Amino acid sequence: MSNPSRDALIARLPKAELHLHIEGSLEPELLFALAQRNGVSIPFASVEAVRAAYSFSNLQDFLDIYYQGMSVLQTEQDFYDLTWAYLERAATDTVRHVEIFFDPQGHTERGLAFETVLDGIERALRDGEVKLGISYRLIMCFLRHLSEDAAFATLDQAMPHIDRIHGVGLDSSEVGHPPSKFQKVFAKARELGLHVTAHAGEEGPPEYVHEALDLLQVERIDHGNRALEDAALVRRIADEGLTLTVCPLSNLRLCVIKDIGQSPVRKMLDLGLKATVNSDDPAYFGGYINDNFRAIADALDLSEAEIVKLAENSFTGSFLPMADQIQHLAEITEVAGG
Numbered sequence: 001m002s003n004p005s006r007d008a009l010i011a012r013l014p015k016a017e018l019h020l021h022i023e024g025s026l027e028p029e030l031l032f033a034l035a036q037r038n039g040v041s042i043p044f045a046s047v048e049a050v051r052a053a054y055s056f057s058n059l060q061d062f063l064d065i066y067y068q069g070m071s072v073l074q075t076e077q078d079f080y081d082l083t084w085a086y087l088e089r090a091a092t093d094t095v096r097h098v099e100i101f102f103d104p105q106g107h108t109e110r111g112l113a114f115e116t117v118l119d120g121i122e123r124a125l126r127d128g129e130v131k132l133g134i135s136y137r138l139i140m141c142f143l144r145h146l147s148e149d150a151a152f153a154t155l156d157q158a159m160p161h162i163d164r165i166h167g168v169g170l171d172s173s174e175v176g177h178p179p180s181k182f183q184k185v186f187a188k189a190r191e192l193g194l195h196v197t198a199h200a201g202e203e204g205p206p207e208y209v210h211e212a213l214d215l216l217q218v219e220r221i222d223h224g225n226r227a228l229e230d231a232a233l234v235r236r237i238a239d240e241g242l243t244l245t246v247c248p249l250s251n252l253r254l255c256v257i258k259d260i261g262q263s264p265v266r267k268m269l270d271l272g273l274k275a276t277v278n279s280d281d282p283a284y285f286g287g288y289i290n291d292n293f294r295a296i297a298d299a300l301d302l303s304e305a306e307i308v309k310l311a312e313n314s315f316t317g318s319f320l321p322m323a324d325q326i327q328h329l330a331e332i333t334e335v336a337g338g
């Protein structure tokens with residue numbers, strides 16, 4: 001049930017977003033505008049027709065449309081506009097820090113230069129830091145439906161700019177593409193001093209979460225829903241204090257859960273796991289971060305203390321230095337107490 005004082009707390013709590021694919025923040029209105037600006041034809045007659053097509057029965061269904069949507073992104077300015085629109089929207093949800101995924105292979109495969117993508121996204125992130133007070137980290141994802149050699153080629157392209165990239169991730173079609181496929185390229189990324197995270201246990205089995213931890217040595221688990229099927233794995237995630245970046249509305253729209261009341265956040269909190277709330281691909285899944293918070297707060301009847309805990313987890317699970325995390329936690333205490 002909706003609760004006005006809880007909604008007001010969500011609206012004003014400082015928070016970090018740790019699981020956000022920047023290409024998944026491409027709203028139909030911007031998709032249309034960019035298609036026109038770049039003379040790219042898209043198979044939709046109107047913004048409403050685009051939204052109507054956003055009905056998915058699984059991850060692959062979504063990915064097919066997601067990669068199609070990306071085709072309108074052509075210039076550095078397009079990537080700037082995409083990222084800036086997300087940051088302005090995030091600011092209205094009192095997001096103070098973002099750790100953004102991008103999918104370079106979704107663009108280089110279409111003939112764009114790696115630099116076009118990186119420069120546009122980063123320019124907006126820097127503006128966001130100055131004008132909106134939102135700090136950032138940038139996480140380059142490898143597409144797991146492609147080969148490990150292709151991931152290595154992407155890492156090679158990133159090498160001249162590696163000081164501008166903070167971490168690597170693993171996304172796209174999960175089942176059939178286990179973390180073990182990318183063991184070597186993740187080892188190389190770790191050698192370079194990059195942070196490492198991976199999508200695991202969204203549709204894939206608990207074994208993929210084990211692999212992400214053992215073979216990729218990830219610092220966080222993106223989604224992690226199916227980790228709950230394995231009691232030993234749950235104990236390990238709790239003992240190691242690993243952060244799970246859960247995406248409630250994404251889970252609902254991709255039929256990972258049947259209704260929002262099945263969001264794993266309740267169970268994770270009860271088990272002492274460090275869950276966080278994130279929007280994943282907000283333009284496609286019907287909500288930004290505060291929409292995700294409100295949806296589970298209502299469905300799981302979260303207490304104000306639990307909502308505060310989720311906001312705290314978003315900073316302690318971030319790649320920010322400890323001193324910055326402590327500052328954000330102090331701001332949360334101030335806002336929650338006031």
Ligand code: HPA
Nearest residue numbers: 021171172173199280281
């Ligand atoms: O939710 C997701 N899962 C896997 N890959 C993705 N790429 C964008 N969004 C997703």
Ligand SMILES: [Zn+2]
Nearest residue numbers: 021171199280
């Ligand atoms: Zn994701």
